[in-house]
Amino acid sequence: MKIISWNVNSVRARIKNIINYIKDENPDILLFQEIKTQDENFPYDDFKKFGYFSYVFGQKSYNGVAIVSKVAIKNINKNFIKDQSNQSRIITGEIEFKKKKVELINIYVPNGNPVETEKYNYKKDWLKKFVLKIKKKLSENSNLLIAGDFNIIPDEIDVYDFKRYENDALGKLEIRKKFRELLNLGFKDIYRFKNKDKIEYTFWDYFAGSWQKNYGMRIDHFLLSNNLVENILSININKKPRSKEKPSDHTPIELIIN
């Protein structure tokens, strides 16, 4: 089963790119972030034509997450944590996989810049609530898959120039510690677990020729609870969509489990 995570930076502006990607890669489940649309304007029919059903937690203009799937998803939840700003940033659902009940947790973590503003506090509070909730969930179900745009650079090798980001909301130690806290609950950062020293990125800024210069960062992640690690077949950052016309600034990360 192929599950992919992609911050599409507007699902409507990106629909042609997304459909072309589906034709090339034929994923079973797509976890989208930053769909930037309300539920009623989501392009359900475009996905239906290819056999996907869409579960949408949208928001006007900003944020928004969705699960688009060929396989049945049960118990969709849009209230995984209480978001004090009422922003649409988490959607969860359950699949049956190899007789395991696996909970998919699709997240779009707040950016948090600039630091020392309410935006940064919001990110810290959000992550604090999220880690607490994940700890509780893990005690109920040992099969958790967390994927999405974490807006966290886990380590120095995960960005083209760490010095530029060590005081940024994506690279500050207290933020990176929240990522480590998650791992310490019993998760693997699957990309890093499979690629100990490899340098690859999932995001490149639109400006200053960042893509051409490979000035990127690895901020989109798949975390699997330890109970699911035996099911990993492969993990891949697919850079092709970032090279196309009118791309998202993020590129998909692809997990295959069996």
Place this chain on the structure above:
DNA sequence: ATGGCTGAGCTACTCAGA
């Protein structure tokens, strides 16, 4: 390099992204 692009909402320009 605290914004050099990009998108939404709207129709001039702000807000947000990372």
